[in-house]
Amino acid sequence: GAVVSQHPSWVICKSGTSVKIECRSLDFQATTMFWYRQFPKQSLMLMATSNEGSKATYEQGVEKDKFLINHASLTLSTLTVTSAHPEDSSFYICSARALAEYQETQYFGPGTRLLVL
């Protein structure tokens, strides 16, 4: 149990375009989903926390207008990188925290690698 998927796994786009990344909890309902960013050979940095049906909470320094997060259902959250630029190239990882049994634990998706040319 506790499987989280992300789509796409890889995306290459031109500078100025927008990219949407999906995060799904496949076998559980996720009350809370988290979005992280990881630069090469570095740790994960939390970007934002999203709760189903409410606005996301962004970490300090993360532009909410650039990284749009929607958590429309208990199994799906999306991250849209708007007007992407080369400096947005990174590995984006989502995690989900479930009701009940998995309450204290985050389960991670496989990540999405974004390359902006």
Add this chain to the structure above:
Amino acid sequence: AQSVTQLDSQVPVFEEAPVELRCNYSSSVSVYLFWYVQYPNQGLQLLLKYLSGSTLVKGINGFEAEFNKSQTSFHLRKPSVHISDTAEYFCAVSESDTDKLIFGTGTRLQVFP
């Protein structure tokens, strides 16, 4: 504020040798502690977690960790490593009343034949 320190950025070890990956944390309140493993170009997989109870926690793939409150440590150990254990290992902490995970900088475990 919470923080997590993984003192060793890289740990080289020969196959079948024991290994310990160190993790220290700072927090003023009760915490939950986690170890995750990341294989190349993949997301994070939960190895084990400490929420409460026994301070010795056993996880997947033969790993275990011991919570030491007085030393604020949560070191990860395995008595005999395999080549397949080569990966990046992240220690993480969350305070019991918050949602957020704070990660350490990671330790690259490299197992040699």
